[in-house]
Amino acid sequence: MFVKTGDKVKVIAGKEKGKEGTVIKVDRKNNRVVVKGLNMIKKHEKPSQTNANGGVVETEGSIHASNVMLVDPESGKPTRIGHEVVDGKKVRIAKVSGKAIDKK
Known part of the structure:
Protein backbone atom coordinates (compact mmCIF):
# COMPACT_ATOMS: atom_id res chain seq x y z
CA MET A 1 0.00 0.00 0.00
CA PHE A 2 1.21 3.52 -0.77
CA VAL A 3 0.22 4.94 2.64
CA LYS A 4 2.01 4.28 5.93
CA THR A 5 1.19 5.16 9.53
CA GLY A 6 2.18 8.77 10.28
CA ASP A 7 1.76 10.03 6.70
CA LYS A 8 -0.14 13.24 6.06
CA VAL A 9 -3.01 12.63 3.62
CA LYS A 10 -5.79 14.60 1.96
CA VAL A 11 -9.26 13.10 1.44
CA ILE A 12 -10.25 13.33 -2.25
CA ALA A 13 -13.72 11.73 -2.13
CA GLY A 14 -16.63 11.28 0.26
CA LYS A 15 -18.20 13.44 2.95
CA GLU A 16 -14.80 14.53 4.31
CA LYS A 17 -13.54 15.65 0.86
CA GLY A 18 -10.84 18.35 0.99
CA LYS A 19 -9.81 17.76 4.60
CA GLU A 20 -6.30 16.75 5.69
CA GLY A 21 -5.09 14.60 8.55
CA THR A 22 -2.49 12.11 9.74
CA VAL A 23 -2.86 8.36 9.24
CA ILE A 24 -3.29 6.56 12.59
CA LYS A 25 -3.84 3.00 11.37
CA VAL A 26 -3.52 1.08 8.10
CA ASP A 27 -5.61 -2.04 7.36
CA ARG A 28 -3.81 -3.72 4.44
CA LYS A 29 -6.24 -6.66 4.27
CA ASN A 30 -9.29 -4.46 3.61
CA ASN A 31 -7.34 -1.63 1.91
CA ARG A 32 -8.55 0.98 4.43
CA VAL A 33 -6.93 3.71 6.54
CA VAL A 34 -7.95 5.55 9.71
CA VAL A 35 -7.20 9.29 9.64
CA LYS A 36 -6.97 11.29 12.87
CA GLY A 37 -9.98 13.57 13.39
CA LEU A 38 -11.81 12.55 10.18
CA ASN A 39 -14.85 10.34 9.48
CA MET A 40 -16.00 10.48 13.11
CA ILE A 41 -18.56 7.84 14.09
CA LYS A 42 -20.60 7.40 17.27
CA LYS A 43 -20.33 4.03 18.98
CA HIS A 44 -22.58 2.91 21.84
CA GLU A 45 -20.65 1.07 24.55
CA LYS A 46 -21.81 -0.92 27.54
CA PRO A 47 -20.24 -0.24 30.94
CA SER A 75 5.04 21.48 -1.79
CA GLY A 76 2.06 20.60 0.45
CA LYS A 77 0.02 19.44 -2.56
CA PRO A 78 -1.62 16.01 -2.97
CA THR A 79 0.60 13.72 -5.02
CA ARG A 80 0.77 10.29 -6.58
CA ILE A 81 3.49 7.91 -5.46
CA GLY A 82 6.30 6.23 -7.39
CA HIS A 83 8.98 3.82 -6.19
CA GLU A 84 12.73 3.86 -6.76
CA VAL A 85 15.65 1.90 -5.39
CA VAL A 86 18.10 4.25 -3.67
CA ASP A 87 21.23 2.83 -1.99
CA GLY A 88 19.73 -0.68 -2.11
CA LYS A 89 16.48 0.38 -0.40
CA LYS A 90 13.09 0.82 -2.03
CA VAL A 91 11.77 4.32 -1.27
CA ARG A 92 8.57 6.17 -2.14
CA ILE A 93 8.95 9.14 -4.51
CA ALA A 94 6.45 12.03 -4.76
CA LYS A 95 5.45 12.59 -8.39
CA VAL A 96 4.83 16.33 -7.82
CA SER A 97 8.28 17.24 -6.50
CA GLY A 98 10.29 14.14 -7.39
CA LYS A 99 11.69 13.96 -3.83
CA ALA A 100 11.84 10.90 -1.57
CA ILE A 101 9.07 10.70 1.03
CA ASP A 102 10.52 7.99 3.28
CA LYS A 103 12.84 9.11 6.03
CA LYS A 104 16.40 7.91 5.77
Whole structure:
Protein backbone atom coordinates (compact mmCIF):
# COMPACT_ATOMS: atom_id res chain seq x y z
CA MET A 1 0.00 0.00 0.00
CA PHE A 2 1.21 3.52 -0.77
CA VAL A 3 0.22 4.94 2.64
CA LYS A 4 2.01 4.28 5.93
CA THR A 5 1.19 5.16 9.53
CA GLY A 6 2.18 8.77 10.28
CA ASP A 7 1.76 10.03 6.70
CA LYS A 8 -0.14 13.24 6.06
CA VAL A 9 -3.01 12.63 3.62
CA LYS A 10 -5.79 14.60 1.96
CA VAL A 11 -9.26 13.10 1.44
CA ILE A 12 -10.25 13.33 -2.25
CA ALA A 13 -13.72 11.73 -2.13
CA GLY A 14 -16.63 11.28 0.26
CA LYS A 15 -18.20 13.44 2.95
CA GLU A 16 -14.80 14.53 4.31
CA LYS A 17 -13.54 15.65 0.86
CA GLY A 18 -10.84 18.35 0.99
CA LYS A 19 -9.81 17.76 4.60
CA GLU A 20 -6.30 16.75 5.69
CA GLY A 21 -5.09 14.60 8.55
CA THR A 22 -2.49 12.11 9.74
CA VAL A 23 -2.86 8.36 9.24
CA ILE A 24 -3.29 6.56 12.59
CA LYS A 25 -3.84 3.00 11.37
CA VAL A 26 -3.52 1.08 8.10
CA ASP A 27 -5.61 -2.04 7.36
CA ARG A 28 -3.81 -3.72 4.44
CA LYS A 29 -6.24 -6.66 4.27
CA ASN A 30 -9.29 -4.46 3.61
CA ASN A 31 -7.34 -1.63 1.91
CA ARG A 32 -8.55 0.98 4.43
CA VAL A 33 -6.93 3.71 6.54
CA VAL A 34 -7.95 5.55 9.71
CA VAL A 35 -7.20 9.29 9.64
CA LYS A 36 -6.97 11.29 12.87
CA GLY A 37 -9.98 13.57 13.39
CA LEU A 38 -11.81 12.55 10.18
CA ASN A 39 -14.85 10.34 9.48
CA MET A 40 -16.00 10.48 13.11
CA ILE A 41 -18.56 7.84 14.09
CA LYS A 42 -20.60 7.40 17.27
CA LYS A 43 -20.33 4.03 18.98
CA HIS A 44 -22.58 2.91 21.84
CA GLU A 45 -20.65 1.07 24.55
CA LYS A 46 -21.81 -0.92 27.54
CA PRO A 47 -20.24 -0.24 30.94
CA SER A 48 -17.08 -2.32 31.42
CA GLN A 49 -13.87 -2.31 33.45
CA THR A 50 -12.15 0.04 31.00
CA ASN A 51 -15.19 2.29 30.47
CA ALA A 52 -17.03 2.42 33.81
CA ASN A 53 -19.98 4.55 32.68
CA GLY A 54 -20.48 3.33 29.14
CA GLY A 55 -22.46 5.61 26.84
CA VAL A 56 -21.84 7.07 23.40
CA VAL A 57 -18.18 7.29 22.37
CA GLU A 58 -16.99 9.17 19.29
CA THR A 59 -14.11 7.56 17.34
CA GLU A 60 -12.53 7.76 13.90
CA GLY A 61 -13.95 5.45 11.25
CA SER A 62 -11.94 3.96 8.41
CA ILE A 63 -11.74 5.40 4.90
CA HIS A 64 -10.96 3.39 1.78
CA ALA A 65 -7.35 3.96 0.68
CA SER A 66 -8.44 4.99 -2.83
CA ASN A 67 -10.22 8.00 -1.32
CA VAL A 68 -7.08 9.51 0.20
CA MET A 69 -4.00 11.00 -1.44
CA LEU A 70 -0.59 11.51 0.13
CA VAL A 71 0.45 15.13 0.69
CA ASP A 72 3.87 16.04 -0.72
CA PRO A 73 6.06 17.16 2.23
CA GLU A 74 7.87 19.74 0.09
CA SER A 75 5.04 21.48 -1.79
CA GLY A 76 2.06 20.60 0.45
CA LYS A 77 0.02 19.44 -2.56
CA PRO A 78 -1.62 16.01 -2.97
CA THR A 79 0.60 13.72 -5.02
CA ARG A 80 0.77 10.29 -6.58
CA ILE A 81 3.49 7.91 -5.46
CA GLY A 82 6.30 6.23 -7.39
CA HIS A 83 8.98 3.82 -6.19
CA GLU A 84 12.73 3.86 -6.76
CA VAL A 85 15.65 1.90 -5.39
CA VAL A 86 18.10 4.25 -3.67
CA ASP A 87 21.23 2.83 -1.99
CA GLY A 88 19.73 -0.68 -2.11
CA LYS A 89 16.48 0.38 -0.40
CA LYS A 90 13.09 0.82 -2.03
CA VAL A 91 11.77 4.32 -1.27
CA ARG A 92 8.57 6.17 -2.14
CA ILE A 93 8.95 9.14 -4.51
CA ALA A 94 6.45 12.03 -4.76
CA LYS A 95 5.45 12.59 -8.39
CA VAL A 96 4.83 16.33 -7.82
CA SER A 97 8.28 17.24 -6.50
CA GLY A 98 10.29 14.14 -7.39
CA LYS A 99 11.69 13.96 -3.83
CA ALA A 100 11.84 10.90 -1.57
CA ILE A 101 9.07 10.70 1.03
CA ASP A 102 10.52 7.99 3.28
CA LYS A 103 12.84 9.11 6.03
CA LYS A 104 16.40 7.91 5.77
